[in-house]
Amino acid sequence: MKKETAIKDNCCEESVFAKLHRLHARDLHDFIYYKFGEEHNPKDKVQVAFMKLWENCKNISVDKAKSFLFSVANNSTLNVIKHKKVVLKYELKANKNDNDIEDPQFLMEEKEYMARYQKALSHLTEEKRVAFLLNRVEGKKHKEIAEILGISRKAVEKRIYTALDQLRKEIDGI
Amino acid sequence: MIMKEELVKKWLNNELTAEEMESFKKTNEYHSYAKILERAKYFKAPEFDEKSSLEGLNFAIKSRKKASKNTIYQLIGAISAVLIIGFFVYKYVFVSASVNQFNTGIAKTEQIELPDYSEVSLNANSSLSFKAQQWDDERLLSLNGEALFEVEKGNKFKVSTDYGTVEVLGTVFNVKSRDYIFEVQCFEGSVKVDINKDQYILKQNDKLVFYNDQVSLLQNNTSIPDWKNNISIIKSQNLGNVLDEFKNYYDVKFDISQIDTNQIYTGSFSHQNLEIALNSITLPLGLSYKIDGETVFLSNK
Secondary structure, three states: OOOOOOOOOEOOOHHHHHHHHHHHHHHHHHHHHHHHOHHHOHHHHHHHHHHHHHHOHHHOEHHHHHHHHHHHHHHHHHOOOOOOOOOOOOOHHHHOOHHHHOOHHHHHHHHHHHHHHHHHHHHOOHHHHHHHHHHHOOOOOHHHHHHHHOOOHHHHHHHHHHHHHHHHHHHOOO | OHHHHHHHHHHHOOOOOHHHHHHHHOOOHHHHHHHHHHHHHHHOOOOOOHHHHHHHHHHHHHHHHHHOOOHHHHHHHHHHHHHHHHHHHHHHHHHHHOEEEEEOOOOOOEEEEOOOOOEEEEOOOOEEEEEOOOOOOOEEEEEEEEEEEEOOOOOOEEEEOOOEEEEEOOOEEEEEEEOOEEEEEEEEOOEEEEEOOEEEEEOOOEEEEEEOOEEEEEEOOOOOOHHHHOEEEEEEEEHHHHHHHHOOOOOOEEEOOOOOOOOEEEEEEEOOOHHHHHHHHHHHHOEEEEEEOOEEEEEEO
16 A cells, blocks of 8 residues: 555644644634634634644644644634724733722723723734734744744744834824 | 834843843833733733643544545445344344343332233332233233232233232232242232132232242232332241341341241331341341341341
């Protein structure tokens, strides 16, 4: 039996597949979430991407699996949302310490600030938003983000900066 | 402006020198930037459960595998489905054409409906069999143990036991056929009992007891056998027989090396609580018991 088309080091092995899932599923989920928001069910998109990987496992080597997963997840959602604004949820309670809770004016200001922040985030292009949040929230290195988005590290750095600057201008009402 | 961009990028990368940091902190924008970065974490993506995601995937892959087998497999599946169904149909027909057998374990009872809708309640540690195929010609059952019969009207209904046969036309009666005793109790209609070449006709409330090779006829006004009330009522039996009866309802062994099993017991015991049942037997006889695992040691007080 010839197996010319099958790549030797492929992802069909169950343990390899499970390992890939362990390594990339969370990042994939976060990426999809920051890019498209919760409405398009990032968890499902993760599963769809991994199913695609499984179906094509013979032709995908382990080192290509990551980029395959991200492009599948990216493409699977592209058609659905073209011009839709992505509004990300935020949780205020992370900030609360006892003093803040007792100060209603502070709470009020904080609420207003976060609402402006949310709106400003939704006005960012998805590339900027993803780069900014993956870096500042998930702590991803420029290099990793560059891989995920398929752009250079310089471009990642630039996006993070412009995202921050744009957020500041909008939040501060400049 | 270019200056500022480079400064902020360096700051983002933690590459500012102490001096640069000092001057950057004095700019108007610094606090805005810092607050934005600090608040960014509130937008963190929801928790992702890696494990359950993988489990979901494995499940999806497995069901996909099953679904995506080609048509040959589907054909094989269809054929085997037909074979399996055929097997069960055959088995059902075959079994009903041969002997239907029911067995109950210790402390278990079973309700059985016969082909003519007559009903049998099979008591614990008993077996009952009949041939469904020939049921229309002859209503014949064989019983080992104890059962209550509620017989629909029709032709002769026979219960065959090691002691003899019990024959009726339509009635309610209880047959007890244990190693140590044979009893027939009639609750409705009439029953004919064939035992030791003698025939006895039992009417309502009549009870026949065959014990120690002797037949005695008694009157009993209960409308239901004792075992249906989860109790055994015993009249003047030797202790050995009582313990045999006891073992139909409790999965225990008796150590009787220290007692006389020929002493006579009259009384009753429950089928639902081992200790209460043991007390019911041992207290009147002045015995005491000790439970060790599945063995009950009996001794004189």
